[in-house]
Amino acid sequence: MRKDYYAILGVSPDADKEEIRRAFRKLARETHPDANPDDPAAEQRFREVAEAYEVLSDPDRRRAYDHGEQIDLSDLLMGGFDDLLRSVFGTGAFGFGGRQARRRGRDLSVRTSITLADAAFGTTVDVTYPAVVACAACSGTGAAPGASVQTCGRCGGSGSIQVTRRSFFGAMTTVETCGRCGGSGQEVTQPCPVCGGHGLVRGEQHINVEVPAGITDGARLRLAGRGDAGGPGGTNGDLYVEIRIEPDDRFERDGDDLVTRVPVSIVQATLGATVQVPLIDGSETSLDIPPGTQPGAVLRVEGAGMGRLGRRGRGDLRVVVDVEVPTKLSKEEDRLLRRYAEERGDAVRAKRRFL
Ligand SMILES: [Zn+2]
Ligand SMILES: [Zn+2]
Missing domain, CATH: 1.10.287.110 (DnaJ domain)
Structure with missing residues (x-):
């Protein structure tokens, strides 16, 4: 439930x-x-x-x-309650929590943005983010120079102790995390002065993230073990990288396809033409506009779209034909179009006369 x-x-x-x-x-x-x-x-x-x-x-x-x-x-x-409470109350709250808890580092999230072209072909992004890392002074052991790490004197190295409590149901024996070593089974004779014996310090992590072709906006990549360090005997948290795709002013994405618009004149649309169309990789291709192409017609350039996530091949580029009606005509253009209208028998507005 x-x-x-x-x-x-x-x-x-x-x-x-x-x-x-x-x-x-x-x-x-x-x-x-x-x-x-x-x-x-x-x-x-x-x-x-x-x-x-x-x-x-x-x-x-x-x-x-x-x-x-x-x-x-x-x-x-997984880090146990001690770990959780330590994060909220600070070290040693309630008198528990040893110097070296066998804990799992926290998961971290970062966000990074890439271009649509990078999303189409896949890319590698460098991500730098604040994280808890192993203390360099003690190499993450938590022990001061010259000090040693020894078996916990309370739990004998097992990390847990048996506790017997009297309750309503009689004496109950439970196994609990050792409060002296925090479950690690080890303690140091003298804690590292830099990290206070935790073996961990606040620092920065740097990672190259492989972004697959065809990734979608808002997708999260999980990088196991790249979150906060877990400390001696512990495991690292995970890193989640959220990928944002920047909007592109030439291309819109539709699944694996890309959509772009190309302007052609009414004459090109009528008689047919070959026009240059931009591609997502920065190059251009020639596209045949057949005679009689209507405004809003969609032509396809196969395989010029986005990479398909986790699969081979690419989607298509869909080219929407924008037929542009001229708003200004030269004298000669005006004359030719009137001649054309006359030939077709199209009634058109009379030419404005200037006095
Ligand atoms: Zn240290
Ligand atoms: Zn112990």
Whole structure:
């Protein structure tokens, strides 16, 4: 059954990021199992609140949820609750969270724009974005120079501990993440002064993104492991690159086809002609306008459209013929057209006389 995450957090569906964050902070304090040691239902409530926050605090997940899409919860909360709470309350809130949590870095989103021509043929774009990266000072270990990483003294390196609680149902033993090492099973004798032992710092990432031919405007490319670094023993988040296609003043896209307009005179349309038509790659091709071509007629240049995404070949270029009616005529042109009208028996407006 679909959960109402807005109702769980007690916010309205148009709540902004800050309202959602505030609501979560309040509910997390109230429902956290540590705050309710005698209530076995507390953990379930806390899980729901955390799940709602994980979905609604991420713009992409929230959009998907609002559209009624199924949210894949398997990769949510992978970093554990400690990780989630640390991101909202800061390190060490509630007295838990070790120096080195075995965590998954957050997913990141960036947006980049390309030309229609690049979308037609595929391209490579350089993307630079802020990200949490491994600390260079300690190579991401979190240990100060000369210090060592050793097995956690509390959990013996397993990263988890058994906790027995008395509850309404009697003594209950659960396995929980070790609070001293944050689940990594390791701790350092002296933390790195640059990163404070996290093994992570704020920095910048740079990546070349292969954009396939035929990509659509607004498409998102997922680059596994290129999001925030996860820290010692953890995994990196993913990077989502949203591709925007800049509008082109000569071509419009229609699926795999491109559409352009070419102007021809009434005489060219009537008698037929060969005209030059621009192509998306910047070159031109000759196009035959058959005699008697009507205004708005569509001619096709096969294989001159967009690359087909994930397939071979290209769409077509559709050329719409714009028959231009002259608004100014020379004396001789006027005379010839009147002669033509006379030949056809067409009634035309008499020539304006200037006195
Ligand atoms: Zn460091
Ligand atoms: Zn431990």
